Amino acid sequence: xxxxxxxxxxxxxxxxxxxxxxxxxxxxxxxxxxxxxxxxxxxxxxxxxxxxxxxxxxxxxxxxxxxxxxxxxxxxxxxxxxxxxxxxxxxxxxxxxxxxxxxxxxxxxxxxxxxxxxxxxxxxxxxxxxxxxxxxxxxxxxxxxxxxxxxxxxxxxxxxxxxxxxxxxxxxxxxxxxxxxxxxxxxxxxxxxxxxxxxxxxxxxxxxxxxxxxxxxxxxxxxxxxxxxxxxxxxxxxxxxxxxxxxxxxxxxxxxxxxxxxxxxxxxxxxxxxxxxxxxxxxxxxxxxxxxxxxxxxxxxxxxxxxxxxxxxxxxxxxxxxxxxxxxxxxxxxxxxxxxxxxxxxxxxxxxxxxxxxxxxxxxxxxxxxxxxxxxxxxxxxxxxxxxxxxxxxxxxxxxxxxxxxxxxxxxxxxxxxxx
Ligand code: ASP
Ligand code: MG
Numbered sequence: 470x471x472x473x474x475x476x477x478x479x480x481x482x483x484x485x486x487x488x489x490x491x492x493x494x495x496x497x498x499x500x501x502x503x504x505x506x507x508x509x510x511x512x513x514x515x516x517x518x519x520x521x522x523x524x525x526x527x528x529x530x531x532x533x534x535x536x537x538x539x540x541x542x543x544x545x546x547x548x549x550x551x552x553x554x555x556x557x558x559x560x561x562x563x564x565x566x567x568x569x570x571x572x573x574x575x576x577x578x579x580x581x582x583x584x585x586x587x588x589x590x591x592x593x594x595x596x597x598x599x600x601x602x603x604x605x606x607x608x609x610x611x612x613x614x615x616x617x618x619x620x621x622x623x624x625x626x627x628x629x630x631x632x633x634x635x636x637x638x639x640x641x642x643x644x645x646x647x648x649x650x651x652x653x654x655x656x657x658x659x660x661x662x663x664x665x666x667x668x669x670x671x672x673x674x675x676x677x678x679x680x681x682x683x684x685x686x687x688x689x690x691x692x693x694x695x696x697x698x699x700x701x702x703x704x705x706x707x708x709x710x711x712x713x714x715x716x717x718x719x720x721x722x723x724x725x726x727x728x729x730x731x732x733x734x735x736x737x738x739x740x741x742x743x744x745x746x747x748x749x750x751x752x753x754x755x756x757x758x759x760x761x762x763x764x765x766x767x768x769x770x771x772x773x774x775x776x777x778x779x780x781x782x783x784x785x786x787x788x789x790x791x792x793x794x795x796x797x798x799x800x801x802x803x804x805x806x807x808x809x810x811x812x813x814x815x816x817x818x819x820x821x822x823x824x825x826x827x828x829x830x831x832x833x834x835x836x837x838x839x840x841x842x843x844x845x846x847x848x849x850x851x852x853x854x855x856x857x858x859x860x861x862x863x864x865x866x867x868x869x870x871x872x873x874x875x876x877x878x879x880x881x882x883x884x885x886x887x888x889x
Pocket of ligand 1 (some may be wrong): 477590656657672673674842
């Protein structure tokens with residue numbers, strides 16, 4: 470059994486959907502669980518619907534939702550002819566679920582509504598693609614993943630209940646493979662024991678795929694993307710970036726930790742635990758091998774570069790020249806937790822502490838205000854945090870040329886430099 474995950478860009482036009490179907494067709498005879506994201510920018514569009522609804526702009530919310538509906542219906546008309554009515558009915562059932570909610574007034578918290586609305590993007594896309602595949606002779610079963618993946622009710626960042634999910638995958642998904650080779654379902658979403666929809670955090674469907682791969686003891690997981698594999702740097706910033714053929718689980722976890730937007734950071738653990746290789750491949754060039762991520766250590770990697778812009782340096786100094794000791798440090802960590810922000814880099818001195826943070830203005834303001842109770846707080850904005858794994862002195866010199874360094878931290882394999 471294999472697990473495939475197709476991202477939103479792989480199905481954002483009729484041609485792309487056909488292309489995805491061709492990739493799936495080329496694995497004829499193999500058992501595959503396929504997870505498909507919401508189409509293109511649907512998740513972002515649905516976020517706008519929730520915002521409008523929650524701000525009490527009901528007409529705007531309905532109007533924005535209408536656009537999402539139309540883009541799906543248009544594709545459906547274009548792709549499906551024989552079973553058109555049945556496919557449309559299924560989409561309309563999902564649409565109705567959302568519209569009912571949009572006609573209400575918000576009485577619960579924002580995150581709850583977010584999950585009820587935004588989760589539908591994957592229901593629309595998978596229903597559409599599953600019907601299309603069946604129509605073109607690629608027999609498959611569609612599963613509403615909310616009947617399978619159980620979570621707590623921490624909306625927008627729900628936590629998986631592995632025991633119940635495992636049972637449900639065994640009883641609800643495994644048996645389907647007796648009748649068909651292909652099961653299509655959603656990533657990113659789940660449901661509580663009260664049947665409320667939940668989401669696992671943006672880009673969470675990589676993680677969902679890994680949950681299935683783990684429980685089903687898959688031989689491999691493949692994430693099909695619009696890039697040729699994992700690269701050692703963002704090619705938009707560094708045109709000389711190269712594809713990395715192989716990476717260890719460890720390296721990918723490190724890269725994600727330092728902010729590389731490779732794959733959802735929670736994806737690796739379920740795979741590592743069962744030693745399941747993860748392939749990152751390009752749906753536009755299925756002939757390429759892409760990147761394989763496994764437990765094999767990979768030596769001689771080129772420098773791996775992560776650039777984080779829009780950083781803030783927060784300098785916290787004790788008010789009375791006393792040492793920054795355990796107690797204020799503990800209080801500070803509590804503040805980080807409360808504001809839900811994590812420093813990207815921090816450095817302790819005798820009477821001061823430096824933290825580098827993403828510039829999310831609201832959070833920074835809250836944090837600075839809370840911290841000013843115990844510290845003198847100073848902020849510097851518009852900084853860039855450069856991380857290089859497997860650095861060389863030449864690479865450091867090249868990438869820091871003409872910049873002034875504000876803070877630097879170095880271990881044997883990683884250097885981080887905050888630059889002005
Ligand atoms: N559709 C969701 C998002 O765009 C989840 C995913 O694609 O992984 O964040
Ligand atoms: Mg996506």
